Amino acid sequence: MKKKLVKFFKSNPRTAFKNKEIAKKLKVESSEDYALLKSTIHSLFEEEFLFKKGKRYQLNQFPDSNKITGVLQLHPDGYGFVIPRKKKLEDVFIAERNIGTAFNGDTVEVVLFAKQKRKNLEGQIIKVLERKKTELTGTLQKSKSFYFIRPDNFHMQRDVYIDRSNLADAKVGDKVVVGNIEWKTSMLNPEGSVLSILGKEGTIDAIKSSIAKQFNLPLTFNRKVNDEAEKTELEISDKELSKRIDFRNENVFTIDPVDAKDFDDALSVKKLENGNLKIGVHIADVSHYVQKDSALDKQAELRGNSVYLVGAVIPMLPEKLSNGICSLVPNEDRLTFSVVFEMKDTGEVINYKISKSVIKSKRRFTYEEVQEIIDKGKGEFAEEIVLLNKIAQNLRKARIEEGSIEFFTPEIVFELDEKGKPVAVKRKEIKNSNMLVEEFMLLANKTVAQHFSTPKKSGRKKIIYRVHDKPENEKIQEFTRFIKSLGYHFKVGSFSNSGEIQKLIEQVKGSEEEAVVNELAIRSMAKAVYATKNIGHFGLGFKYYTHFTSPIRRYSDLLVHRLIFSYLNKKSGINYTVDLLSKICDHISKCERNAIDAERLSVKMKQAVFLKDKIGEEFHAVISGVAHFGIFVELTDILAEGLIRVRDLEGDFYVYDEKKYSLIGRHTKKRYRLGDKLLVKLIRVDLEKIELDFITLEESGKNNV
Numbered sequence: 001m002k003k004k005l006v007k008f009f010k011s012n013p014r015t016a017f018k019n020k021e022i023a024k025k026l027k028v029e030s031s032e033d034y035a036l037l038k039s040t041i042h043s044l045f046e047e048e049f050l051f052k053k054g055k056r057y058q059l060n061q062f063p064d065s066n067k068i069t070g071v072l073q074l075h076p077d078g079y080g081f082v083i084p085r086k087k088k089l090e091d092v093f094i095a096e097r098n099i100g101t102a103f104n105g106d107t108v109e110v111v112l113f114a115k116q117k118r119k120n121l122e123g124q125i126i127k128v129l130e131r132k133k134t135e136l137t138g139t140l141q142k143s144k145s146f147y148f149i150r151p152d153n154f155h156m157q158r159d160v161y162i163d164r165s166n167l168a169d170a171k172v173g174d175k176v177v178v179g180n181i182e183w184k185t186s187m188l189n190p191e192g193s194v195l196s197i198l199g200k201e202g203t204i205d206a207i208k209s210s211i212a213k214q215f216n217l218p219l220t221f222n223r224k225v226n227d228e229a230e231k232t233e234l235e236i237s238d239k240e241l242s243k244r245i246d247f248r249n250e251n252v253f254t255i256d257p258v259d260a261k262d263f264d265d266a267l268s269v270k271k272l273e274n275g276n277l278k279i280g281v282h283i284a285d286v287s288h289y290v291q292k293d294s295a296l297d298k299q300a301e302l303r304g305n306s307v308y309l310v311g312a313v314i315p316m317l318p319e320k321l322s323n324g325i326c327s328l329v330p331n332e333d334r335l336t337f338s339v340v341f342e343m344k345d346t347g348e349v350i351n352y353k354i355s356k357s358v359i360k361s362k363r364r365f366t367y368e369e370v371q372e373i374i375d376k377g378k379g380e381f382a383e384e385i386v387l388l389n390k391i392a393q394n395l396r397k398a399r400i401e402e403g404s405i406e407f408f409t410p411e412i413v414f415e416l417d418e419k420g421k422p423v424a425v426k427r428k429e430i431k432n433s434n435m436l437v438e439e440f441m442l443l444a445n446k447t448v449a450q451h452f453s454t455p456k457k458s459g460r461k462k463i464i465y466r467v468h469d470k471p472e473n474e475k476i477q478e479f480t481r482f483i484k485s486l487g488y489h490f491k492v493g494s495f496s497n498s499g500e501i502q503k504l505i506e507q508v509k510g511s512e513e514e515a516v517v518n519e520l521a522i523r524s525m526a527k528a529v530y531a532t533k534n535i536g537h538f539g540l541g542f543k544y545y546t547h548f549t550s551p552i553r554r555y556s557d558l559l560v561h562r563l564i565f566s567y568l569n570k571k572s573g574i575n576y577t578v579d580l581l582s583k584i585c586d587h588i589s590k591c592e593r594n595a596i597d598a599e600r601l602s603v604k605m606k607q608a609v610f611l612k613d614k615i616g617e618e619f620h621a622v623i624s625g626v627a628h629f630g631i632f633v634e635l636t637d638i639l640a641e642g643l644i645r646v647r648d649l650e651g652d653f654y655v656y657d658e659k660k661y662s663l664i665g666r667h668t669k670k671r672y673r674l675g676d677k678l679l680v681k682l683i684r685v686d687l688e689k690i691e692l693d694f695i696t697l698e699e700s701g702k703n704n705v
Helices: 001-012 019-025 031-048 202-215 223-230 238-242 295-303 319-325 367-375 382-399 434-453 473-485 492-495 498-508 516-525 553-569 577-615
Strands: 050-053 056-059 065-073 082-084 092-094 109-110 121-129 136-142 148-149 160-162 174-182 191-200 252-256 267-271 277-284 305-310 312-314 333-343 349-360 363-366 412-418 423-427 463-468 529-530 618-627 630-635 642-645 654-657 662-665 669-674 677-686 691-699
Touching: 001 019, 001 056, 019 031, 031 050, 031 056, 065 092, 065 121, 136 191, 148 630, 160 174, 174 202, 174 618, 191 202, 202 305, 202 412, 202 577, 223 319, 223 498, 223 516, 223 669, 252 319, 252 367, 252 434, 267 382, 267 434, 277 349, 277 382, 277 434, 295 553, 295 577, 305 577, 319 423, 333 434, 349 434, 349 553, 367 382, 367 423, 367 434, 367 618, 382 434, 423 577, 434 463, 473 516, 498 516, 529 577, 553 577, 577 691, 618 669, 618 691, 630 677, 642 677
Parallel strands: 092 121, 160 191, 252 363, 642 691
Antiparallel strands: 050 056, 065 082, 065 109, 082 092, 109 121, 136 148, 136 174, 148 160, 174 191, 252 267, 267 277, 277 333, 305 312, 333 349, 412 423, 463 529, 618 630, 618 677, 630 642, 654 662, 662 669, 677 691
């Protein structure tokens, strides 16, 4: 066994494997051989032939010298790891005292210490080779004798001093961009100059600009892009209209949030003589206005998507397109790309057609208006809306029965004053009106993907898929252990079956653990991404799925429009190779993750601003995380997350039980467990670090003694 493993790892020097993956590759099947394999791997680890990354093992290849280069990844607690350029080497631990003058993300040179048995390589940063960031954002503050900022998002753990002569008229409390940073020795703090003032801390402009800086999101469009947008032809020619299906005389309408500025999609429904229904899903034809390789196209691809912050948007396309000619506003002719279904009211699809079209929306509905029509059965286009709602409910029921998972993911809505300060926060209610739109968008996306992936339909064409892989075994086991700790029965093998996960989601519905179970289930899942190779969408239970319905705000959808139109017109795909599409998929997947992180930070910032003047107030909360240093709690009403530190849990000495997701009092046996409800008091708000601290007042959940 040892010879086999040594040969295996030497043949795969750059890859880390879990025990089960190794067993599968070496065709180890019996439980006895598997036990031998595990013990032999552990012996090789003890001998330092292997090193460990989490639960994965990799060949331990020592550096050729005591110096390496790599990228620093800082941790909020002050220490960091350098990820070596040579992928065969393990990460190098850097204690806070050894970070020197490096920022998070910098490329650095590290001198390595002597290797300690069974510990990470450790070293000291001796030189910064390249700065990832040359500018930082923070709030201007003043001590007795000097001005400084504490950088946002822990890019650097030290305050940046600013001489009075370099303030550029900034005032204390302003959110600013600081550049020209000099940091020659870790014995002194870095110094810099104010380059620009983003606004007062907590305002919409300040938060938008600060987040844009942190996540490298471009706030403005260059002249070439703006010029192209301005030259966009607003009049639709008769020649163009003649190529399209005309829906301008049909009852087409949009349904969107009350604060929406751009309208991607519209719906229509009409009864046919045979008793069936003609339902149109009409999507803004952005590809007509944004031509391949134009300045607009290159900028849209670079951005990847629009970013929706609280009270602000960083759009993918200039406003003249996103809020103007491409937006399906009422009473204006608009070019669209439609999927028109012939359906029964049960939701069964009899036939469909994918085609370019033109519409004139008769009404712009909000979700609230449509919900009132659904509830009362009265109002403008009531017959159509009630009918669409019935079909949507049937589609949803069938989708869940076929393996789609309906996660409960609570969201919040902010009410802002004229300065952008949050004056109220409430949980967003998801009602039938929201689900009505969602079901028809899912149906259109699935239909388009299936059509161009099925030889009988289109001869199978290259297309961008939205894919979602099955969860990893390690995460499955972790989630299963957690579920069992809550008293629910759930087999490890069930996680590979989306239907079984949906049963669990239904089981916890309405319970105090609902939000936590949903959140951990989502975290246990793989991330959905864009890809040219189809593996299906596990979460939705779809064999084929793409993004077609939001081309104003997602480049993926714009590109899918461009591809499928070329196929419908018997063209070759307008010169997109599979390699190029794969690169675009990787890029827009990264853009999407970046946007999600930016949007989450925006929400956390606004929550912190809202709670700043509520110190001392009490809130109902649920334990959302447990660690050796404390318990994380999520406020029930506004979903803000904060920390109760172990030092603030009085009356006992608490021990962290990782397997039971709990802190347990050594003497009283009082338990704080993931999912428990608490009554908490807010004691501290740090707007710079976006941290909330609480203390517990009483236990109202399952704190068993």
